Amino acid sequence: MTLRGLLCRFAAAYVVLLVVVAVVLNLAGASSHTSGNVAALLAAVTWVCMDFAKKNGRYFMPEEKKxxxxxxxxxxxxxxxAVTVAAGPLSGVPALSLGPTALVLLFVGVLHAAVIWFFVGFAGKQHAAAEARRNKNG
Known part of the structure; x- marks a missing residue:
């Protein structure tokens, strides 16, 4: 699998998981979707990274990981x-202010960067552990 394939799978998986989580949380009556969004992000990251390792028989090289x-x-x-811009008019806000919107996206970006970085590393450790078990058993 190529990095382009990994990123396409990530985008597709992330969109599907975000929609499923939003529907489930709305049906459950939850008012905030923040934890569900992070769960969708980490699930998509972990799944595509493990799939990359399985299909390629190895994990990322350092440059690939970056x-x-x-x-x-x-x-x-x-x-x-896209969600922020689309949700503005739906929530009754006539126009989004660029400054506050950019700050919110920056804050979310920093948090999500940490989640992505951590779970790419976590998936690598899971792959290494699975390979060690496989080599030990047979």
Missing amino acids: RAVLGMLVIDLAMQA
């Missing part, structure tokens, strides 16, 4: 920006 994390962050921020 590009994968950056690519996932760009996709995530693009989705966050």
